[in-house]
Structure formats: structure tokens, C-alpha cells
Amino acid sequence: MSTHIAARPDQVAPRILLPGDPLRARWIAETFLEGSECYNEVRGMLGFTGTYRGERVSVQGTGMGMPTVSIYVNELISEYAVQQLVRVGSCGALTERLGLRDVVIAQAAATDSAMNTHRFQGLHYPATADFGLLRHAVEAAESAQVRHLVGTLLSSDSFYHDRPDLTERLVDFGVLAVEMEAAELFTLAARHDRAALAVCTVSDHLVTGTTTTSQEREQSFGEMVTLALDAMLATPLS
Numbered sequence: 240m241s242t243h244i245a246a247r248p249d250q251v252a253p254r255i256l257l258p259g260d261p262l263r264a265r266w267i268a269e270t271f272l273e274g275s276e277c278y279n280e281v282r283g284m285l286g287f288t289g290t291y292r293g294e295r296v297s298v299q300g301t302g303m304g305m306p307t308v309s310i311y312v313n314e315l316i317s318e319y320a321v322q323q324l325v326r327v328g329s330c331g332a333l334t335e336r337l338g339l340r341d342v343v344i345a346q347a348a349a350t351d352s353a354m355n356t357h358r359f360q361g362l363h364y365p366a367t368a369d370f371g372l373l374r375h376a377v378e379a380a381e382s383a384q385v386r387h388l389v390g391t392l393l394s395s396d397s398f399y400h401d402r403p404d405l406t407e408r409l410v411d412f413g414v415l416a417v418e419m420e421a422a423e424l425f426t427l428a429a430r431h432d433r434a435a436l437a438v439c440t441v442s443d444h445l446v447t448g449t450t451t452t453s454q455e456r457e458q459s460f461g462e463m464v465t466l467a468l469d470a471m472l473a474t475p476l477s
């Protein structure tokens with residue numbers, strides 16, 4: 240039992256998916272895991288453990304934004320000894336190289352977050368994914384013929400931006416899409432020697448102004464979850 244997770248240590252698996260939306264956590268558990276059981280309801284941030292192709296896997300809602308994802312990832316690492324953490328979420332495309340429903344497999348995450356400003360005091364830390372998970376996610380996307388790009392996300396503290404000019408500057412340097420969690424996940428995983436990855440489907444396009452319907456979001460989210468689960472199982476636990 241940790242401060243925000245009401246589970247015994249053995250109730251959480253070493254491999255865990257991290258959607259922002261706790262209702263998505265329940266949908267993932269019901270749709271993809273066998274014999275899943277809910278281990279957490281504190282603050283409505285649902286967590287479940289079941290099996291996928293015979294291996295134990297958990298799924299934990301994290302909420303939106305880096306302060307909240309930081310709470311769950313810190314506790315999952317320190318109190319529940321999770322080894323592989325994969326964020327499954329949505330993102331806003333910043334380039335026409337991406338279409339709606341495409342998947343971004345994040346190799347790295349730039350951030351405007353004050354969390355890393357405080358941690359590194361002016362040093363510029365490169366928040367990067369685990370290479371094993373990244374490689375296996377790319378292989379899974381290729382074999383399932385899921386349209387994807389591998390590259391850099393912007394993990395932003397703001398959904399509603401006051402400085403879109405700064406986002407444009409990052410796009411000039413190859414940033415593909417914006418979301419709000421990956422940089423903190425990657426940074427904490429590196430700090431504690433765990434493996435982390437983020438895969439995000441494009442739910443809205445900030446260049447073309449288009450958005451997906453809820454039905455489209457559910458279908459593409461499902462493809463991405465399968466990809467994330469396959470990547471985790473293909474990557475040995477350390």
C-alpha cells in the first residue's frame with residue numbers, strides 16, 4: 240500500500256501500461272487482459288492486473304500531466320518494483336508527416352516542464368525511451384502494419400498554450416507531436432534504472448485542425464495497446 244495506490248506489492252505486475260484516463264485503464268483490462276482484477280480505486284485512479292498471453296500485466300490510470308504521472312510512477316517503482324512502464328495515450332500532431340490515428344512511438348521527449356528545470360537547474364536533460372522496448376514496439380508496429388513514426392514528442396505542462404511560437408520552434412527541430420506525460424516517465428525510469436516507453440495515437444491535428452471521432456479513437460487506441468503489450472512481452476525483464 241503506497242500513498243496513492245491501495246494494493247499489496249504482489250498485486251501489481253512487473254510490466255505495466257499507463258493510460259492517462261482511468262476509464263481507459265478499465266477498458267484495457269476488460270478488453271485485453273484475462274482474469275483481470277482491480278487493485279486500486281483511490282481517487283478514482285483505477286488499476287488492474289491480469290494476464291496477456293499468459294504473462295502478468297498491470298494497467299494503471301495516471302491522470303493528465305507530469306505532476307500526476309510522477310506520483311504514480313514514483314510509487315509504482317519504489318513500492319511495487321515495476322520493471323517496464325509503457326505509456327499508452329493520445330497526442331496532438333504538430334507535423335503533416337502524421338495523419339489522424341497514426342501512432343507516434345516516442346524515442347525521446349522534449350519538455351517545457353518546470354519539473355526538469357528544478358531537477359537539473361539549467362542543464363538540458365535528454366529524456367529518452369528504453370531502447371529494447373522501442374525496438375520491439377517498432378517491430379510490432381511493422382508486423383501489424385500500424386502506421387507509425389518514431390521520433391520526439393513534446394511533453395508540455397499546458398494543453399492550452401500561451402506560446403505557440405515556442406512549439407513551432409521545436410517543430411523546426413523535428414518534434415512530431417505534443418502530449419503531457421512522457422518526459423517525466425522517461426526521466427524517472429532513467430533515475431531508477433527501469434525501462435520506459437510512450438506510444439501515442441494522434442487524436443487531433445494541430446496543423447490541419449482535424450480531430451478523430453470517439454469511435455475512431457477507440458479503434459486506434461486498441462491497435463496501439465496491442466502493440467504496447469507485444470513490445471513488453473518481447474522485451475525480457477531485467
Ligand code: HPA
Nearest residue numbers: 329330331398417418419
Ligand atoms: N496537447 C497536449 N496533449 C494532447 C493533445 C494536445 O493537443 N492532444 C492529445 N493530447
